[in-house]
């Protein structure tokens with residue numbers, strides 16, 4: 657048996673029997689999933705399905721009621737969110753959580769402090785960091801806005817700033833919570849192009865997305881959540897063409 661190959665086949669993140677309730681509501685109900693290197697997984701499901709809660713559990717932003725999450729083979733139980741982030745799990749937020757009073761540059765610089773560079777930082781690292789941020793601002797078309805405060809950006813620019821923040825880190829896994837929602841078609845084409853480049857460079861993505869063009873355009877695999885339960889997990893066309901799931905997704909359940 658080739659041990660090296662089998663080690664490389666191990667999922668980056670392994671999620672088993674994850675549970676979380678809020679009062680009487682089971683927001684995440686016995687969800688198990690593997691996130692494998694290089695696979696783009698899209699989480700879909702109606703509003704309130706538990707998608708964001710699932711992210712909050714695997715990033716340590718919320719404490720799970722039950723289940724296990726391992727990252728690179730290590731159990732993350734009890735790890736603070738910043739530790740999980742520094743270990744290579746990056747995320748964006750549905751409500752963006754930018755630093756509104758800070759400039760574009762400062763927002764991205766702040767994100768690199770999540771483990772992309774050592775602290776205290778050497779001169780060589782400082783130069784490398786500046787170059788990395790420059791490149792990210794070019795790619796997200798924010799270079800001309802570097803001195804603009806986040807609050808003064810247009811909606812699409814704020815979404816791209818949220819992406820720029822994760823792009824500037826060295827996270828291996830990107831958890832993206834509706835990064836393209838509300839974007840105009842031009843912007844989401846640009847968003848998809850950026851994402852495809854990063855995936856080609858080796859980033860692993862798990863994305864929550866409602867726009868079916870984006871879902872089909874990017875996913876290797878679709879995981880369908882409803883009322884906290886993982887109802888399907890597999891090939892995008894199979895999942896999206898399932899009439900029972902379509903009824904749930906489009907709010908037409910019996």
Ligand SMILES: Nc1ncnc2c1ncn2[C@@H]1O[C@H](COP(=O)(O)OP(=O)(O)OP(=O)(O)O)[C@@H](O)[C@H]1O
Nearest residue numbers: 678681683701702703704705706707708709710750
């Ligand atoms: N902090 C909280 N306190 C209480 N209930 C919560 C909390 N966070 C989420 N919930 C509830 O848990 C369920 C799942 O919510 P969640 O935000 O994870 O759904 P979602 O799939 O991300 O939905 P959306 O598509 O609207 O973003 C919902 O019933 C929601 O009201």
Ligand SMILES: [Mg+2]
Nearest residue numbers: 707708709750
């Ligand atoms: Mg959500």
